[in-house]
Amino acid sequence: MDFSIAGILALDGVTNGAVYALLALATVLLFTVTRVIFIPQGEFVAFGALTLASLQAGKVPGTVSFLVGLAVLAAAGDFVHGLRTKRSARSAVLHAVRILAFPVAVSLVAIWVAPRGYPLWVHALLTLALVTPFGSLIYRVAYESLADASVLVLLIVSVGVHFALTGLGLYFFGAEGFRNPPFWDERFTVGPLALSGQTIIVFVASNLLIVVLWLYFGRTIWGKALRATAVNRTGARLMGISSSVAGRLSFTMAAFVGALSGLLIGPTTTVFYDSGFLIGLKGFVAAVFAGLSSYPLALVGATLVGLLESFGSFWASAFKEVIVFASILPVLLWRSLRDPHGEEH
Amino acid sequence: MLKSAFTPKLLVAGAIALAATQASADVTIGVVMSMTGPASGLGIPIGNQIKLWPKKIGGENVKVILLDDATDPTKGVQNAKRLVTEDNVDVIAGSVATPVAIPIAGVAAESGTLQLALAPAVLPPGQDTWTFRLPQSTAVMAHAIVTHMKKQGVKTVGFLGYTDAYGEAWLNDFKAQSQAMDGPKIVAAERFARSDTSVTAQALKLVAANPDAMLIVASGSGAAMPHLAVVDRGFKGKIYQTHAAASRDLMRVGGKGVEGAYVVSGPAVVAEQLPASHPSKPVSQAFVDQYEAAYGKGNRNQFAAHAYDVVILLDKAIPIAIKKGKPGTKEFRAALRDAMEQIGRTVVSHGVIDYTKTDHWGFTNETGVILKVVNGDWKVE
Numbered sequence: 001m002d003f004s005i006a007g008i009l010a011l012d013g014v015t016n017g018a019v020y021a022l023l024a025l026a027t028v029l030l031f032t033v034t035r036v037i038f039i040p041q042g043e044f045v046a047f048g049a050l051t052l053a054s055l056q057a058g059k060v061p062g063t064v065s066f067l068v069g070l071a072v073l074a075a076a077g078d079f080v081h082g083l084r085t086k087r088s089a090r091s092a093v094l095h096a097v098r099i100l101a102f103p104v105a106v107s108l109v110a111i112w113v114a115p116r117g118y119p120l121w122v123h124a125l126l127t128l129a130l131v132t133p134f135g136s137l138i139y140r141v142a143y144e145s146l147a148d149a150s151v152l153v154l155l156i157v158s159v160g161v162h163f164a165l166t167g168l169g170l171y172f173f174g175a176e177g178f179r180n181p182p183f184w185d186e187r188f189t190v191g192p193l194a195l196s197g198q199t200i201i202v203f204v205a206s207n208l209l210i211v212v213l214w215l216y217f218g219r220t221i222w223g224k225a226l227r228a229t230a231v232n233r234t235g236a237r238l239m240g241i242s243s244s245v246a247g248r249l250s251f252t253m254a255a256f257v258g259a260l261s262g263l264l265i266g267p268t269t270t271v272f273y274d275s276g277f278l279i280g281l282k283g284f285v286a287a288v289f290a291g292l293s294s295y296p297l298a299l300v301g302a303t304l305v306g307l308l309e310s311f312g313s314f315w316a317s318a319f320k321e322v323i324v325f326a327s328i329l330p331v332l333l334w335r336s337l338r339d340p341h342g343e344e345h
Numbered sequence: 346m347l348k349s350a351f352t353p354k355l356l357v358a359g360a361i362a363l364a365a366t367q368a369s370a371d372v373t374i375g376v377v378m379s380m381t382g383p384a385s386g387l388g389i390p391i392g393n394q395i396k397l398w399p400k401k402i403g404g405e406n407v408k409v410i411l412l413d414d415a416t417d418p419t420k421g422v423q424n425a426k427r428l429v430t431e432d433n434v435d436v437i438a439g440s441v442a443t444p445v446a447i448p449i450a451g452v453a454a455e456s457g458t459l460q461l462a463l464a465p466a467v468l469p470p471g472q473d474t475w476t477f478r479l480p481q482s483t484a485v486m487a488h489a490i491v492t493h494m495k496k497q498g499v500k501t502v503g504f505l506g507y508t509d510a511y512g513e514a515w516l517n518d519f520k521a522q523s524q525a526m527d528g529p530k531i532v533a534a535e536r537f538a539r540s541d542t543s544v545t546a547q548a549l550k551l552v553a554a555n556p557d558a559m560l561i562v563a564s565g566s567g568a569a570m571p572h573l574a575v576v577d578r579g580f581k582g583k584i585y586q587t588h589a590a591a592s593r594d595l596m597r598v599g600g601k602g603v604e605g606a607y608v609v610s611g612p613a614v615v616a617e618q619l620p621a622s623h624p625s626k627p628v629s630q631a632f633v634d635q636y637e638a639a640y641g642k643g644n645r646n647q648f649a650a651h652a653y654d655v656v657i658l659l660d661k662a663i664p665i666a667i668k669k670g671k672p673g674t675k676e677f678r679a680a681l682r683d684a685m686e687q688i689g690r691t692v693v694s695h696g697v698i699d700y701t702k703t704d705h706w707g708f709t710n711e712t713g714v715i716l717k718v719v720n721g722d723w724k725v726e
Binding site: 009177178179265268270278279309318321 | 537
């Protein structure tokens with residue numbers, strides 16, 4: 001191994017790490033606000049990449065019927081819940097319509113746009129708009145009524161949601177893999193390193209998003225509300241912050257981050273309906289580095305995972321996943337020695 | 346009035362029909378196929394081809410019973426058991442999914458029924474007495490690649506393959522074939538998983554070893570990613586792909602990056618382009634014509650061709666077996682199995698099969714065809 005090989009490996013690792021970092025941030029965000037360990041985070045990645053691929057092929061993506069189906073389910077659930085809690089019929093219908101409005105509108109736009117061959121960035125924006133509403137809908141359908149359950153129950157629900165989403169992903173997207181065209185097909189040579197335009201976009205997009213998230217949590221009232229919920233749910237509720245709204249908001253953000261990661265990773269690899277799981281799991285490993293609580297540490301963890309993966313593939317490609325996932329053991333040991341505390345529930 | 350007049354006649358007709366079926370004793374073929382589930386993409390074209398099967402095979406009337414295994418080994422075994430106990434079938438065909446075909450072999454051996462597996466099911470020695478495979482073994486395909494490499498003057502090979510059984514089988518068979526034929530040496534072997542998002546590191550190491558050619562072992566649309574990674578790292582040599590990558594998904598996903606790739610394949614899907622000297626040419630062409638006349642142009646598919654080949658094999662084996670016993674009896678089933686080993690060199694749409702007592706894979710080295718990707722289409726080398 002000489003300097004140039006190490007450089008290429010490091011670049012590859014840090015690029016993948018940037019995507020893992022986004023997923024790790026979403027995982028940390030969801031856990032702190034809702035206490036949900038969200039295993040299906042990676043599914044949004046696959047959905048994002050596959051939606052863009054379908055749009056590029058001029059087809060209406062499977063996401064459309066999936067989204068409308070999920071929205072109808074969520075609206076129906078909300079309607080029944082509304083009637084049970086003695087809401088007036090009119091208000092219950094209004095609530096249901098409000099849930100349906102955005103997904104249906106976006107789906108209609110997608111059906112209209114799909115065959116018209118618009119440029120890539122229009123498709124990318126549409127993809128984000130299609131995948132992002134999945135977050136709050138999944139929260140409504142699967143988690144909202146269980147918001148006060150223990151972390152373990154929520155984790156089990158997550159496993160269920162993961163299997164449901166993977167199975168439905170196979171149904172709506174099919175078993176074939178897709179690779180998206182790069183957003184920026186340019187190459188730069190810096191010494192021994194060959195930087196592709198896509199690599200630069202990955203860096204810029206993920207760093208930009210991290211800064212935006214930082215500003216959001218520090219400067220906006222909603223960001224502060226989410227932070228308050230993360231610190232103390234009951235306290236936040238006493239201050240008039242609805243924990244349901246906080247949950248939906250954080251799930252929406254997680255879905256957005258997932259879809260964006262899908263757009264970033266789509267041009268560098270072939271994405272299948274089930275590719276998201278392992279990508280999400282690596283984001284989760286990075287989040288565990290951070291004890292599921294600290295954003296900067298999650299970023300460090302994700303970069304480490306990316307580097308470990310890239311150098312691991314070079315030294316012993318057959319054991320790459322073993323190396324990456326076994327690395328969580330010393331981290332867990334270190335965390336439990338440094339910060340011993342019992343389960344709260 | 347009218348109704349009562351007809352009833353006795355119908356009853357008599359029914360009784361005659363029943364007696365007729367018992368007397369002639371149709372050969373019953375039980376098919377266990379993945380019509381749903383993850384392998385349905387492979388099973389559905391086979392189902393299509395089965396609809397085109399003739400009414401008579403080897404001079405005997407045949408009855409086909411098709412059951413769906415949902416790509417689930419448990420369901421596959423249940424169906425196979427049902428076929429042998431309730432339907433008393435003479436032969437089981439299926440499944441197309443390897444994990445389902447393997448346990449069915451157990452049912453076949455236990456009940457003494459011939460199994461024609463449409464998947465490359467690897468069984469421990471001695472356990473495939475009743476099982477014969479229709480797809481080519483990796484060894485036969487490796488032979489075709491080694492032959493082509495020798496012709497191209499390739500001396501060293503870099504190997505980039507799946508970490509699973511498919512990658513392992515190729516690594517071992519390629520090494521064995523190459524050694525036997527004094528072919529190229531593997532100078533570097535790297536592995537990756539289907540779900541990997543990057544193989545940059547592996548590609549880097551392989552390109553650094555500077556082999557004459559690269560062998561990539563992956564399947565379907567997943568075969569494009571490692572290929573592009575190797576090209577991206579500036580590899581200028583020849584790149585070979587295996588028969589699991591011999592579908593149009595390689596070009597769909599890989600685009601210009603896979604231009605010039607060599608892919609080994611069975612002959613069935615490229616019937617028109619086969620050289621006149623290839624023994625399978627007329628049979629492959631007949632399959633393609635029949636399938637595309639029924640299901641539309643360009644819909645040919647390697648899995649449907651396996652179902653086509655089942656008929657060719659049975660057409661030769663049934664006349665031999667019928668001399669030893671009536672269909673539906675234990676003697677006939679045993680004779681049918683023995684006949685498979687006696688039919689000798691048989692040209693099918695996927696190559697040339699020659700089953701022997703020790704070799705139930707059957708395909709001879711005439712089988713594999715090397716295709717080259719030229720302008721986003723296949724061209725036979």
